[in-house]
Amino acid sequence: MARRRDTLPPTATAPLRAHAEVAIIGGGIVGLAIAYNLARLGCSDVVVLEGRHLAWGASGRNGGGVRQQWSTELNIRLMQESLEICRGFAQEIGTNIWMRQGGYLFLARTADELGKMDKAIALQNSCDVPTRRLDIGEANELVPELALTAFAGACYNPTDAIVFPWPFLWGYAQAAAKRGVEIHTFTPVTAIDGTSDGFALHTPKGVVRAARVVNAAGSWSPQVARLVGLTLPNWPARHEILSTEPLKPFLKPMVSVLDSGLYISQSLRGELVGGITVHEPADREVRLGSRLAFVEEMAHGLMEIMPRLGDLKIVRQWAGPYDMTPDGNPIVGEATDVPGFFLCCGFVGHGFMMAPVVARYYASHLTGGPTHPLFDKWRLGRFVDTATEREDMNIG
Amino acid sequence: MSKKIILCRCEDVTAEDVERAARTGFSDLEEIKRYTGFGTGPCQGKECLRGIAAAVARLTGKSESEIRPFTSRPPLVPTEIKFFAGTPRR
Ligand SMILES: Cc1cc2nc3c(=O)[nH]c(=O)nc-3n(C[C@H](O)[C@H](O)[C@H](O)COP(=O)(O)OP(=O)(O)OC[C@H]3O[C@@H](n4cnc5c(N)ncnc54)[C@H](O)[C@@H]3O)c2cc1C
Numbered sequence: 148m149a150r151r152r153d154t155l156p157p158t159a160t161a162p163l164r165a166h167a168e169v170a171i172i173g174g175g176i177v178g179l180a181i182a183y184n185l186a187r188l189g190c191s192d193v194v195v196l197e198g199r200h201l202a203w204g205a206s207g208r209n210g211g212g213v214r215q216q217w218s219t220e221l222n223i224r225l226m227q228e229s230l231e232i233c234r235g236f237a238q239e240i241g242t243n244i245w246m247r248q249g250g251y252l253f254l255a256r257t258a259d260e261l262g263k264m265d266k267a268i269a270l271q272n273s274c275d276v277p278t279r280r281l282d283i284g285e286a287n288e289l290v291p292e293l294a295l296t297a298f299a300g301a302c303y304n305p306t307d308a309i310v311f312p313w314p315f316l317w318g319y320a321q322a323a324a325k326r327g328v329e330i331h332t333f334t335p336v337t338a339i340d341g342t343s344d345g346f347a348l349h350t351p352k353g354v355v356r357a358a359r360v361v362n363a364a365g366s367w368s369p370q371v372a373r374l375v376g377l378t379l380p381n382w383p384a385r386h387e388i389l390s391t392e393p394l395k396p397f398l399k400p401m402v403s404v405l406d407s408g409l410y411i412s413q414s415l416r417g418e419l420v421g422g423i424t425v426h427e428p429a430d431r432e433v434r435l436g437s438r439l440a441f442v443e444e445m446a447h448g449l450m451e452i453m454p455r456l457g458d459l460k461i462v463r464q465w466a467g468p469y470d471m472t473p474d475g476n477p478i479v480g481e482a483t484d485v486p487g488f489f490l491c492c493g494f495v496g497h498g499f500m501m502a503p504v505v506a507r508y509y510a511s512h513l514t515g516g517p518t519h520p521l522f523d524k525w526r527l528g529r530f531v532d533t534a535t536e537r538e539d540m541n542i543g
Numbered sequence: 544m545s546k547k548i549i550l551c552r553c554e555d556v557t558a559e560d561v562e563r564a565a566r567t568g569f570s571d572l573e574e575i576k577r578y579t580g581f582g583t584g585p586c587q588g589k590e591c592l593r594g595i596a597a598a599v600a601r602l603t604g605k606s607e608s609e610i611r612p613f614t615s616r617p618p619l620v621p622t623e624i625k626f627f628a629g630t631p632r633r
Contacts, residue, residue, distance in 0.1 A: 200573055200574045201574065201577075202574070202577045203573070207577055313577045313578070313580075316577075317578060391624075392584075393584075437616060437617050439617075442617075442618070442627045443627050443630050445627070446625070446626075446627035446628035447627075447628050449624055449628070450625065450628040456624050457623060457625030457628070458624075458625065459623065459624050460585075460621035460622055460623055460624075461621065461622055461623075461624060461627070462584070462587060462618075463587055463616045463617075463618075464617055464618070465616050
């Protein structure tokens with residue numbers, strides 16, 4: 148068999164180039180997907196600067212859920228497109244992302260939740276997402292293992308999916324590197340100076356000058372923005388997640404409980420992967436420690452909806468940061484106060500599924516191609532305006 | 544040959560997989576874990592970490608003491624869900 152020639156994505160030791168057209172700060176899914184899409188459009192004079200290793204941030208720590216069940220038309224339509232990109236990922240990028248389209252099943256406990264659910268379903272249906280309301284009996288037909296006496300109803304969209312985040316990242320990284328993008332790992336940006344023709348980014352490996360900079364540092368983006376004197380409204384919140392030993396496939400959809408933020412799915416590797424929201428006072432620190440309180444909360448939540456899992460063993464728990472914003476939607480586009488400094492952050496708990504489509508439009512936006520209404524709706528300036536559109540279907 | 548040497552038995556990661564990771568430019572065990580999946584099964588690296596660290600040292604020309612283990616995650620041993628659900632709800 149011919150030996151595959153692997154391209155070198157993460158160059159920890161290579162020297163930094165002195166100049167780039169675009170410098171992207173952050174090697175998570177957002178930064179890597181933008182880099183790949185820029186190169187795809189012919190702009191390959193791009194460096195990605197990642198402070199740690201690829202997959203260090205939220206992108207290496209998430210649940211891999213990809214859904215179209217949202218409560219605003221913008222999110223629904225974007226996610227329809229993103230799902231199509233995921234479906235074609237192996238063909239476009241050449242990497243298997245272990246995608247499984249088993250749907251998402253949301254469980255509602257109260258009449259109030261059902262009311263909101265029905266409104267969201269109507270909107271999703273008007274966009275051709277085939278979500279439907281299920282009564283408890285129908286939900287049980289879909290997942291016989293569920294114990295649903297405490298629930299009022301459910302909704303199910305069969306075309307929602309899960310993916311395995313790690314190969315997704317490697318796919319973008321390798322495809323970008325193949326097209327000439329330089330990816331530097333272990334290269335944190337520590338200071339940024341404004342220059343006559345852009346920015347000078349300081350790193351322990353030296354200085355790189357760039358005409359334009361994209362802040363794709365996720366939960367660390369407020370710190371990065373501060374380097375150019377910009378204050379961002381997003382803040383980090385720890386979310387924990389766990390994985391069990393593998394079982395033979397039995398759980399078709401991702402199951403999520405609306406009020407607690409519990410979610411659980413079975414990956415193509417057979418393990419159950421899931422989390423639950425455990426609130427803690429907000430501060431500005433990114434905290435990644437694991438807590439007993441989380442496993443306990445998750446175990447109680449799981450025993451309620453699927454008591455048969457009691458003997459299943461948890462093998463690993465870990466934590467990652469959600470990148471929270473006041474209205475639950477991301478922050479994108481150029482910072483009007485700092486021309487040339489672009490933002491693509493604030494993706495709360497859904498940046499993985501959003502990155503494929505948002506990055507596509509982002510690259511087009513940066514290279515003067517067709518733009519998209521998201522750049523108006525999700526601009527930084529909206530937080531000083533009055534009415535913004537809130538996304539109500541965030542988990543957590 | 545290295546295709547037939549299994550270094551991580553839980554996730555079937557072979558010596559060849561680790562060689563490919565090193566060839567691709569990874570030398571940090573956190574990256575290699577995320578690239579090959581080694582150490583993510585029931586043993587959580589307790590069996591394989593040392594052998595893979597030694598292989599990575601050999602492949603990258605580093606000394607074994609330079610190779611740092613990946614972050615170990617709770618629980619210490621695989622533990623039943625019902626055990627954690629036995630404590631009173633906070
Ligand atoms: C437990 C959990 C479950 C989740 N589940 C889902 C899900 O099911 N579906 C979904 O779509 N999303 C999910 N998310 C959210 C998703 O993971 C994130 O929205 C997404 O990964 C954000 O990507 P990012 O590239 O913006 O940030 P990150 O992946 O965090 O990347 C930012 C990078 O910037 C780097 N960086 C920081 N400062 C600097 C600096 N000064 N210089 C250079 N680099 C720097 C960091 O090291 C980091 O690698 C989940 C998140 C968590 C924590």
